[in-house]
Amino acid sequence: xxxxxxxxxxxPVTLGQPASISCKSSQSLVHSxxxxxxxxxxxxxxxxxxxLIYKISxxxxxxxxxxxxxxxxxxxxxxxxxxxxxxVGVYYCVQATQFPQTFGQGTKVEIK
Amino acid sequence: xxxxxESGGGLVQPGGSLRLSCAASGxxxxxYSMSWVRQAPGKGLEWVSGISHTGDTTYYADSVxxxxxxxxxxxxxxxxxxxxxxxxxxTALYYCAKGAxxxxxxxGQGTLVTLSS
Numbered sequence: 001x002x003x004x005x006x007x008x009x010x011x012p013v014t015l016g017q018p019a020s021i022s023c024k025s026s027q028s029l030v031h032s033x034x035x036x037x038x039x040x041x042x043x044x045x046x047x048x049x050x051x052l053i054y055k056i057s058x059x060x061x062x063x064x065x066x067x068x069x070x071x072x073x074x075x076x077x078x079x080x081x082x083x084x085x086x087x088v089g090v091y092y093c094v095q096a097t098q099f100p101q102t103f104g105q106g107t108k109v110e111i112k
Numbered sequence: 113x114x115x116x117x118e119s120g121g122g123l124v125q126p127g128g129s130l131r132l133s134c135a136a137s138g139x140x141x142x143x144y145s146m147s148w149v150r151q152a153p154g155k156g157l158e159w160v161s162g163i164s165h166t167g168d169t170t171y172y173a174d175s176v177x178x179x180x181x182x183x184x185x186x187x188x189x190x191x192x193x194x195x196x197x198x199x200x201x202x203t204a205l206y207y208c209a210k211g212a213x214x215x216x217x218x219x220g221q222g223t224l225v226t227l228s229s
Contacts, residue, residue, distance in 0.1 A: 001174075039215040041157075048207055048222055049149075049157065054215040092157055096215055099171040101147070101159040 002026050002095055006104035012112045019080040021107045023093035028073050030097070037096035040069055040078045043106075044089040052091075053078065085111065114138040114218040116208050121223030128198050132223055134191040134208030141189040145212035148182060148193050150204035151222070158204075161193065162212035171212070175201075195225070203227045 003026040013019045029036045040053040051060045053069035056076060066081040080087055088111060093104040120132040134146070148160040161182040162171040170182050181194040191208050205224050209216035 035214075037214055041216075043157075048219040049216075050219065051215060051217050054217075060217065090156075094157070094159075094216070096213060099162065100173045101162070101212075103157045103159065106156045 001100055002029070002098055002102050004093055004095060004102050004104040006091075006093060006107050008107060009105060010108045010110070012110050013080075013083045014112050015085065016082050019083050019087075019109055021078045021091055021093075021109075023071075023076045023078070023104050025074045025076075025095055029076075029095050030073065036072065038069075038071070038076050039094050039096065040067075041092045041094060042087075042089050043092065044086075047089075049092065080109075083109070083111070114210060116210065116218060116220035118206065118208050118220045118223035121206060121225045123226045123228055124198055125229055126198060126200060126227055129194070129196045130198065130225060132193040132195065132206055132208075132225075134193075134220060136189045136191065136208075136210070139210065141184075142186045144210050146182075146184060146191045147209045147212045147216050148191075149207045149209055149216070149219075150202075150225075151207070152201075152204045155204075160206070163191070164212075198225075198227055200227045 005024045007022045041049040043049045057069045068079050090106040092106050115137045117135045147162045163182045167184045179197045183192045205222040207222045208220045210218040
């Protein structure tokens with residue numbers, strides 16, 4: 001199975017400041033079809049997960065443009081350009097290149 | 113608007129069975145693969161199972177293989193998860209999600225499965 005490792009596991013951020021989360025996979029996430037199936041999910045407290053980013057850098061419908069994804073191969077990053085109060089929650093990377101799909105441990109974003 | 117409504121969770125004894133359902137609406141169910149993902153209390157997300165849009169192809173996590181069966185009824189826009197030989201470690205909130213091969217686009221609110229003797 002592909003192991004997904006996120007850092008940091010906790011990220012206290014000042015409102016209006018940027019935040020960045022790293023996700024590394026134990027093997028390349030490039031699929032045989034040439035795509036890289038790496039997504040980012042947000043889980044606000046008491047809520048189900050919500051898709052933010054798919055295929056490394058594509059924002060899902062309705063996701064604010066302060067969220068961006070980047071990376072390639074085994075190293076990926078989610079950035080929030082200016083953190084707002086509603087961004088508090090746990091963020092997960094997940095790979096769908098190979099079954100079983102695997103998630104990172106989650107990164108808790110909180111306001112300082 | 114995409115809606116996914118899970119049901120069927122509850123309190124069950126170890127060794128028992130449950131069948132979860134996920135009623136889908138707001139999209140063309142027959143053209144989408146689907147997934148089940150679970151979250152143990154206070155823990156992270158664990159993918160459980162996926163199924164193709166036709167139901168012909170299924171995938172399972174090793175932790176549930178041979179005990180859980182995913183299926184779908186495209187005439188009823190409903191996804192199922194039959195869970196047998198349940199164990200204490202199966203206690204979790206079970207989510208259904210739209211999509212399996214590229215990403216999981218939309219998620220339901222979840223249904224809670226609790227194992228207790």
